[in-house]
Amino acid sequence: MPSSKAKYSYSIKRGANPGGGSGSSGMNMTTNRDYSVNLSVQQVLSLWVQGTTLQHFTEMWYWVFLWCLFSSLFVHGAVGLLMLVMLQRHKRGRLITLVLVSVGFLASLSGSVITSKSIPLHHPLFFIFFGLRLTSIELSIQRVPIPLLDKVKEELKKSGQLDELVRNCKTCIKERGNPVEPLMSSELPERPWQKEGSDLFTLNHDNYLLVVDYYSRYVEIAKLTPTRSQDVIVHLKSIFSRHGVPENFFSDNGPQYSSQQFKDFAVAYGFKHVTSSPRFAQSNGEAERHVQTAKQLLKKAKDPYLALLAYRATPLANGYSPAQLLMGRRLRTPVPQHPSLLTPELPDSTVVAAKERERRAKDTANYNKRHRVRDLSQLTPGQPVWITDTKSQGTVVSSHSAPRSYIVDGPSGTIRRNRHHLVPFPETVPHTPHTPTPSTPPQPVGAAALREDSEQPSIPLCHR
Structure with a gap:
């Protein structure tokens, strides 16, 4: 220095x-x-x-x-x-x-x-x-690495215990969400007004009833003053008197559609009422999509009736308007058009079916690619599951007639849920055997694991 x-x-x-x-x-x-x-x-x-x-x-x-x-x-x-x-x-x-x-x-x-x-x-x-x-x-x-931790990780990976530990961890299962399943597009009916979808929506503090035809995508909208089941039935009777009674009627599980009065109405008019999985609006996607379309029309237009007329007279991707597909004729609108175009003419059902299949296949492929979909395993009766929307544990009772839908026994009773809301628990939970005390008789491993599972409190988690 x-x-x-x-x-x-x-x-x-x-x-x-x-x-x-x-x-x-x-x-x-x-x-x-x-x-x-x-x-x-x-x-x-x-x-x-x-x-x-x-x-x-x-x-x-x-x-x-x-x-x-x-x-x-x-x-x-x-x-x-x-x-x-x-x-x-x-x-x-x-x-x-x-x-x-x-x-x-x-x-x-x-x-x-x-x-x-x-x-x-x-x-x-x-x-x-x-x-x-x-x-x-x-x-x-x-x-600088820490050899002890690296050695432990390598040993766990080689033996597969790390993956098994994550799969069987209950806390991890409750936090884990199901991947998106492949899209199931609805099939095109054979004829108009054969299959209908319905839903309720609110706009500017007003309640509306919407009915859409799966074949022609023709929309009927009615304003509801009270939203009781009886008022919905009255408007549906008015719509059915103009277009006829459909064979299948799809809706959600709202109180207006799940009441005993609506069941009696379905039996009296002779149509099959099919409900979607609770809290899974995608299963009633046709009606949900047209609800968005109807809201846009009512928001933008000063005269909602002219807006609805314009939608019914506008050609779709298959080349025909909803009015042509339903009634076989074009609707006259304030827009000038030649009188010959108003002549009734039935659309070519073969061309319509081919174009619809092509469009729906393309939409399905785009959806599956965008969401990176993956098939989920089938659930069996008696299998324990975690119900994501109710944040509780339940047991599968049976499968429902609707695809990807199950009947589950939960804390609040028997409910119906889509496979998207059910995360399965492992059937065999790893249990470390212990030496029983003299006061406690020895029990099988399965019984001990079942007793421990029943004593564990449910942990509420946030899932969509």
Whole structure:
């Protein structure tokens, strides 16, 4: 380490006075000044030497160098202590810390010797080397592995116990959501008004009833003052009197459709009422999609009846309008059109069916690709499941007549849910056998596991 005392000398030579004069004529005057700057550790750290003036570039660099040297030694000491704490679990942690810190101190001391000989030339390199050294130390701290943890992970992966542990973890199962299943597009009916879908919606504090034909996508909308089941039935009777009674009628499980009065209405009019899975609007997708269309029409148009007329008269992707597909004729609108276009003409059902199949196959492929769908396993009666929407545990009773729908026995009774809302528990939960106490008779593993499962409280979780 360089001495804290720096001694420099320089000479100033002044030429003779051309005019001559006593004491200075024809005389060269050489002045040698010798001064010392005593820099102790305390003075360097205080950044000021009282009574000393730095007059030259060399003095300034020397002072800056001493400050950087002391700070470098301090930083290496702090980093060494941090490394010792972080690497204490490593089998060679102390050796790594000792080597790196020793290299840091030796580099600082060697740099001080070089810099004391030629400060202006080598001092910037010292800064660069100091920065690179600290960066290497930080990277070494972050990248030093812990062999014990790595060895445990490798052993678990090789034996398959890690995957099995995750699959059988109840907390993980409750937090795990089901992937999206492949889209099941509805089949095109053979004729118009054979299969109908219905739903209720609210817009601007008003309630509406919507009925859509699966073949022609012809929409009927009725405003509901009260939303009782009796009022829905009255409007449906009015719609059926104009277009006829459908064979199949699809709706959700709202109280207006699940009441005993609506069941009697279905029996009296002779149509089959099919409900979708509760809390799974996608199973009644045709009606749900046309609800969005109806809302857009009613929001944008000043006259909702003209907007509804325009929708019924607009051709679909298959080339025919909903009115043509349902009634075999075009509707006259305020838009001028030739009278010959209003002549009734039945659409070609073969062309319509081919175009509809092509469109629905394309939509299904796009949906499956966008959502990265995956088939879910079938559930068996008696299998324990986690019901995501009610956040409770249940048991599968049987499968429902509707696809991907099951009857489940839950805490609140027997309910119906779609496969999307049911996450199956493993049939065999790993159980660690224990030695029974004298007061407790030995029990089979299955019975003990069943007793433990029944005693565990349900943990509510948030799922869609």
